[in-house]
Amino acid sequence: MLIDYHMHLQPDGVGERAAQAPGWDADGGHLSQAWMRRYVDRAAALGVDEIAFTEHDYRFSALVGWHASPFWNAEATADVDAYCEAVGDAQKAGLPVLLGIEADWLPDRVDDMRAFLAAHPFDVVLGSVHWVGEMSVDDPGDPPVGAHTAEEVWDGYLDQLIAAAGSGLFDVLAHPDLPKVFGDRMPQSLEHRFDDVIAAIARAGVAIECSSAGFRKPVGELYPSPALLARFREAGVPVTLASDAHRPADVAAGFSTAVAALRGAGYEHLTRFRGREPQPTPIRSWA
Ligand SMILES: [Zn+2]
Ligand SMILES: [Zn+2]
Known part of the structure; x- marks a missing residue:
């Protein structure tokens, strides 16, 4: 089967959401079954059998103040229970979400x-390691990123990724080589450090995602890169497939390339989850 295990029901940012709101307002809101069905229908049209809504934790008012960033605290307005209930209702109605x-x-x-x-x-x-201390790794508007060299950003990021893997908090590590988002690939001098990252992830039994979101970013390639993907496979790290869509049109975007990269890396299974329990499933060929 094919899955898309990373997507959001709304875009990031107060202004961007206001601009996009007519889309879901016409359906009865972004938590309505009609709006969720648009994601399901888009997935089905591209041969994807099961999707996971994975809203950002910082959207929820329960987490206000957990980070000092003004962005974080401006975003933290939604009710997490309403989100859980809405997706639960969609499941009860038979949607594969x-x-x-x-x-x-x-x-x-x-x-x-x-x-x-x-x-x-x-x-x-x-x-997701989006933050290295106060520094946002993937926000083009956050000046601290520009104030650090690529080496500094990557070095701090890799430390945090190892810690995140070992924390026991997560089932899947998202976009594992995220600092390349604006085009600054991992410096050669840090290449060897990714061996420690892969070993830590393998030891923790956490999966990684193969994400097509990078195709829509300046870097223009998968997270992780095909070469890194092969190293994860070699270490026996399980994998999911992910678009990181923030609107229905981006669900499963770029998956033909992503599936080919998974096969090229030697992966034959994706990992599904239910109640946080992993279950391997053979990757169906891209139709
Ligand atoms: Zn993310
Ligand atoms: Zn995301």
Whole structure:
């Protein structure tokens, strides 16, 4: 089968959501079954059998103040219980959707995060290193990124990724080589450090995602790169497939290339989740 285990029901940012709101307002809101069905229909049209909604943790008011960033705190307005209930209702109505969340790795909030995740009936929890301390790795508007060399950003990021893998908080690590988003690929001098990252992820038994989102970013390639994907495969790290869509039109985008890369790396199985329990399933060929 094919899956898409990373998507959002709305775009990021107060202004962008206001601009896009007519799309879901006409359906009865972004938590309506009609709006979710647009994601399901798009997936089905591209041969994808099962999708997971994985809303950002920072969208929820329960997490206000967990990070000092003004962006984070402006975003934290939604009700997590309403989100869980809406996806649960869609499941009861027979839609092939999972309840997921994209949770940030915040090293000083490990216990809070563990309690938050345990308090909700998630099927799958993505772990994302979007922040290295105060620095946002993938926000083009955040000046601290420009104030650091690629080497500094990558070095700090890899430390955090190893810590996130070992935390036991997450089922899947999202976009594992994210700092390349604007085109700064991992410096050659840090190449060897990814061996430690892969070993830590393999030891923790966490999956990674193969994400097509990078095709829609300046870097223009998969997360992780095909060469890294092969190294994960060699280490026996399980994998999911992900678009990181923030609107129905991007569901399963670029999956023909992603599936070919998975096969090229030697992967024959994707990992499905249900109630946070992994289950390998053979990758169906791209039709
Ligand atoms: Zn992310
Ligand atoms: Zn995402």
